[in-house]
Amino acid sequence: MTDLAVASQGLTKRFGSQVAVDAVDLVVPRGAVYGFLGPNGSGKTTTIRMLLGLISPTAGRHELLGRGMPDRAAEALPRVGALVEGPGFHPYLSGADNLRRIDACDRTAEARTSAARTAAALDRVGLSAAAGKRYRTYSLGMKQRLAIAAALLVPRDLLILDEPTNGLDPQGTREVRTLVGALAAEGATVLLSTHLLAEVEQVCTHVGVMHRGKLVAQEQLGKLREDATPQAVVLTDQPQAAADVLRKLGLTEVTGSAAEVTGKIGAVAPEKVVAALVHDGVPVRGFSLQAPSLEDVFVQLTGQGFDVSG
Amino acid sequence: MSQVDVRPAFSLRFLRSELRLIAVRRRNQAGLAALAAVPIVLAIAMKVAAPGTGERRGGGPDFFAQILGNGFFVALAALGAELTLFLPIAIAMLAGDAVAGEANQGTLRYLLTVPVGRVRLLAVKYAGIVAGAFLAPLVVAGTGIIAGLILFGGGDVTTLSGTQIGFGEALLRLLGVCLYLGLCLAALGAVGLFLSTLTEQPMGATIALAMLSVASAVLGQVPQLDWLHPYLLTQHWTDFGEFLRDPVSLGALRPGVLVALSYMVVFLSAAWARFAGKDITS
Ligand SMILES: Nc1ncnc2c1ncn2[C@@H]1O[C@H](COP(=O)(O)OP(=O)(O)OP(=O)(O)O)[C@@H](O)[C@H]1O
Ligand SMILES: [Mg+2]
Numbered sequence: 341m342t343d344l345a346v347a348s349q350g351l352t353k354r355f356g357s358q359v360a361v362d363a364v365d366l367v368v369p370r371g372a373v374y375g376f377l378g379p380n381g382s383g384k385t386t387t388i389r390m391l392l393g394l395i396s397p398t399a400g401r402h403e404l405l406g407r408g409m410p411d412r413a414a415e416a417l418p419r420v421g422a423l424v425e426g427p428g429f430h431p432y433l434s435g436a437d438n439l440r441r442i443d444a445c446d447r448t449a450e451a452r453t454s455a456a457r458t459a460a461a462l463d464r465v466g467l468s469a470a471a472g473k474r475y476r477t478y479s480l481g482m483k484q485r486l487a488i489a490a491a492l493l494v495p496r497d498l499l500i501l502d503e504p505t506n507g508l509d510p511q512g513t514r515e516v517r518t519l520v521g522a523l524a525a526e527g528a529t530v531l532l533s534t535h536l537l538a539e540v541e542q543v544c545t546h547v548g549v550m551h552r553g554k555l556v557a558q559e560q561l562g563k564l565r566e567d568a569t570p571q572a573v574v575l576t577d578q579p580q581a582a583a584d585v586l587r588k589l590g591l592t593e594v595t596g597s598a599a600e601v602t603g604k605i606g607a608v609a610p611e612k613v614v615a616a617l618v619h620d621g622v623p624v625r626g627f628s629l630q631a632p633s634l635e636d637v638f639v640q641l642t643g644q645g646f647d648v649s650g
Numbered sequence: 651m652s653q654v655d656v657r658p659a660f661s662l663r664f665l666r667s668e669l670r671l672i673a674v675r676r677r678n679q680a681g682l683a684a685l686a687a688v689p690i691v692l693a694i695a696m697k698v699a700a701p702g703t704g705e706r707r708g709g710g711p712d713f714f715a716q717i718l719g720n721g722f723f724v725a726l727a728a729l730g731a732e733l734t735l736f737l738p739i740a741i742a743m744l745a746g747d748a749v750a751g752e753a754n755q756g757t758l759r760y761l762l763t764v765p766v767g768r769v770r771l772l773a774v775k776y777a778g779i780v781a782g783a784f785l786a787p788l789v790v791a792g793t794g795i796i797a798g799l800i801l802f803g804g805g806d807v808t809t810l811s812g813t814q815i816g817f818g819e820a821l822l823r824l825l826g827v828c829l830y831l832g833l834c835l836a837a838l839g840a841v842g843l844f845l846s847t848l849t850e851q852p853m854g855a856t857i858a859l860a861m862l863s864v865a866s867a868v869l870g871q872v873p874q875l876d877w878l879h880p881y882l883l884t885q886h887w888t889d890f891g892e893f894l895r896d897p898v899s900l901g902a903l904r905p906g907v908l909v910a911l912s913y914m915v916v917f918l919s920a921a922w923a924r925f926a927g928k929d930i931t932s
Contacts, residue, residue, distance in 0.1 A: 392763050395929035417765035424763070428756020432675055444667035445766045451663055490760065 345370045345498045345529035346391060348402035353386050353395065360386045362553035363400065368531055368546065370497075373524050375540035375561070376533040378550030379642050384533045385425050387550070388502050391531075392422055405497055418448040421491030421499045426506065427483040431476035435467055435486050438475055442490050449494050461489040466515065480507035488516065499523060502533045517543050537634045547634075551642040561634075568637045572605040572613055575626035582622045589616055605629065664766065668778045672744065678782075681740050685786055688736065689728035689794035693717070696724075697801045721798025722807050722820050725791040726894070729831065733887055737786055738863035739856075741835050744782045745842025746856035748775040749925065753850040753932040768926050772843065776918065779839035784832035791828050795821070813896040823893045830903060834887050837910035838863060840917040841883070847925040850932045880905065883913050 346368035353361040361383040368374045378384050389395045391402060393410040402409055407416040429438040439458045443449050449457070462471050465485040470478065478486065484507045491499055501520075505513045513536070520530050520543050534540060540547065540561070547564050549557040557564060572591060576582045579596035583603075586594045589612065591603035605613070610629055617624050632640070672678055696717050713726040749772075752758040761771060798804075807820040815823075842859040849855055866884040869875055879885050886906030892899055 389759075389931070392759075393765075394759055394762060395931060396927060413765055414767065417763060420763070422760075422763045424759050426756070428758075428760055430671065430755060430757060433671070441667050441671065442760060442764060444663040445761055446764045447661055447664075 343370050344368060344403070345372070345405055346374075346402070346531060348391070348400060350400035351387065351390055351397050351402055352399040353383075353390055354398040359553050361390065361397075364550075364553075364555045365558075366391075366402070366548065366555065367558060368529060370529050371524065371527065372546045373520060373530045373532065373544045374546045374548060375544035376531055376548050376550070377535075377537070377540065377638060378533075382550040382642070383553040384550055385502055388422075388424055388500055388531075388533065391500060392417070392420070392424065394424070418446065418494070419497040421493075421496040421501075423487050423491050423499075423501045423504055425502055427487035429475045429483070429486060432474060434472050434474055435478065435482075435489075436462060436471040438486065439490055439493060443493050446494065457493055461492045462486075464492055464519070465489045466512075481509055481512050484508055485512065488519070496523075496528055499528055499530045499532075501530065503535070504532065505534060505536055505539065513539065537638060541634050549638065549641050556641050557637075564637060565631045565634065568632045568640060569604045569606055571602050571630045571632060571636075572610065573626075573628045573630055574601045574613075574617065574622075574624060575599060576601065576617075576623055577625070578622050581620065582617060582624075585616050585620050585622060586613070589613060599625075664770070664774050665777055668774050669781060672747075672778050672782065675747075678743070681743060682786070682789055685732060685736055685740060686789050686793040688732055689724050689790055690797045692728050692731065693721070693724045693794070693797040693801045716808070717798065717802060719802070720807055721800070721802035721804055722795065722817065722824070724798030724802070725794030725824055726827070726891075728790050728794040729787060729827065729890070730888070732790055733831070734867055735860075735864065737790075737831070737835055738838060739860050740786050741779065741783055741839050742842055742856040742859035742863070744779045745839055745846050745859055746852035746854075747846075748779060748843055749846040750849050750855045751846075751852040753930070754852055756932060758932055759930050762930060769922065772847075772918075772921055772925055775846075776840065776843050776921075779843060780832075780836045783835035783839050784829070786835065787828040787831040791824055795824070809896040810891060810894045811896040815896065823898065826893045826898070827890045830890050830893070830906065831887065833907065833910050834883075837883060837913040837917075840914045840921070844917045844921040844924065847921050847928065881909070883909060885909065 344367060346366050348364055348366040351361060351364045351366070352359065364387055376384055390397050391404065393413045396410070404416040405419055409416060430441070433441065436458055439461060440454060443454045443458060462468050465488050467482060467485050467489060470482055475483070475486070484504070488504055491501065505516050508516060517539055520532060524530055532544065544561050547557070547559060547561050548555055559567065572586070574582050574586070577599060579598065579601045582601045583594050583596045586601060586603045589608050591605055591608060594601065594603035614624065614627050713723040713730060716723040717727060749758070752761065762768065804817045806814045806816060808814055838859070841862065842855065845855040845858050863884060866882045870879055870882050870885045886909055889903055889906045892902045
């Protein structure tokens with residue numbers, strides 16, 4: 341019906357008295373690389389489990405690739421590659437044997453091409469050299485890579501990757517980024533849950549932010565940052581005086597260091613800020629407006645606290 | 651864009667992969683070796699021990715006494731000896747791995763997202779258990795026959811009815827015994843599959859099934875509970891001796907077969923009811 345890879349309406353999951361996912365309306369357009377963000381325990385994995393039909397929602401409904409779940413799971417899921425909450429394999433089988441096992445279970449996969457596809461998937465995640473090793477001897481990152489390989493055994497229209505870079509070395513992280521880019525270029529949609537905001541800024545086109553089970557923001561990446569209040573940055577050698585001026589003008593969250601003062605500019609016109617600084621005799625060496633980083637936006641949306649929502 | 655071609659509804663790839671998974675696991679190989687070791691140890695012990703020590707109490711026909719006369723009875727004695735604990739434990743191991751084991755390793759969620767339908771998953775898992783249930787008695791009987799022939803020789807076999815049958819026919823009857831016990835163990839496996847859907851701890855399911863099996867055997871020994879006996883899964887297992895009567899009375903085997911089939915129907919349904927809509931949070 342729609343051109344959405346993932347669409348959910350009011351998706352809700354209750355565990356006992358706790359609402360782990362609260363009326364989430366996901367909208368992931370086809371071809372998007374969707375960064376699914378949120379603090380620990382905010383409900384990302386739970387949402388992903390519902391999307392894949394592993395757990396049934398308490399309320400709400402959703403579609404994958406235009407097919408209603410869970411009724412049409414047999415049609416949708418073969419086109420969906422998934423990595424959910426870390427790797428899971430048989431420890432006493434080799435990496436390649438584990439992939440072959442998964443492939444053997446897939447009715448839509450051709451037995452004839454199984455060996456070639458297995459080898460290609462291992463190659464794509466850089467595991468060819470360790471293909472014959474028992475899974476139990478794999479390092480954390482190798483395990484994670486194998487899980488990504490399993491998601492790539494057959495061509496996919498949608499990849500749902502829950503923290504794919506968990507435990508990967510910098511090269512691995514970079515390769516996953518490249519891989520996600522390549523998959524998107526091939527036309528696949530990627531839903532990527534991660535805590536690495538720098539990665540998100542580099543690869544994602546869309547972002548959804550979870551907080552205490554609610555989807556508190558869902559936008560194109562650029563728009564999300566535009567919408568957030570920009571910061572005024574004043575370069576000066578009298579930060580104390582500059583900060584006073586900014587506060588007087590009504591800027592919020594004013595903070596200063598030795599040579600620089602920043603504050604949320606809100607509705608205040610930038611030229612007024614400069615004029616006021618000059619008027620009060622504060623030497624201004626530089627003035628700029630900065631779109632907030634994704635991290636700022638994220639913290640704005642989900643709060644400063646370190647405690648998990650539980 | 652997404653052309654999903656669902657291939658033949660029936661494919662043996664998953665089943666083959668399942669059987670292979672069971673077969674390559676070292677623990678299963680060791681378990682099978684242990685099952686096979688019992689008749690060998692038993693035959694050697696009988697050979698070494700003085701004759702005329704065939705005293706034995708409780709359940710089932712006593713085949714020990716006849717071993718010295720014919721190696722054929724090593725197989726039967728070993729099956730009888732392993733039936734109370736060893737064979738049930740072997741099935742319990744497989745059943746524990748079936749669903750709880752996959753959940754424990756995190757492989758269950760990946761099977762389901764392949765997607766493997768939940769009914770299909772249970773069917774293939776049960777097929778694996780059933781394969782084990784039939785293989786285990788055959789292995790015990792096979793090694794028993796070989797060890798018996800080597801140590802005691804073969805020849806015509808005296809049936810429980812006192813008649814003589816040829817060794818070839820005796821082997822056929824032994825095959826019947828194995829099939830009957832396979833069915834009994836497969837029924838136990840159905841209970842195990844159900845237990846396996848209840849937990850993410852394979853050992854929990856294994857121990858629970860082994861205990862159930864032993865408890866059932868113990869209850870079967872309590873005369874005050876004779877009203878319960880017809881419904882006990884293990885009650886008719888020792889009926890396998892009926893194959894050694896002349897002629898074989900199929901009627902005497904019927905209660906055991908009916909109980910086994912009933913347990914299968916009930917517990918496979920329960921497993922399906924439990925698993926079909928279960929939240930997979932492992
Ligand atoms: N099976 C369960 N039973 C009870 N509560 C659960 C269960 N699974 C998840 N929860 C709760 O639901 C909430 C969301 O958990 P979830 O795993 O979805 O978080 P997350 O966003 O993936 O976190 P992280 O970033 O740490 O992976 C948590 O409070 C968690 O305790
Ligand atoms: Mg998670």
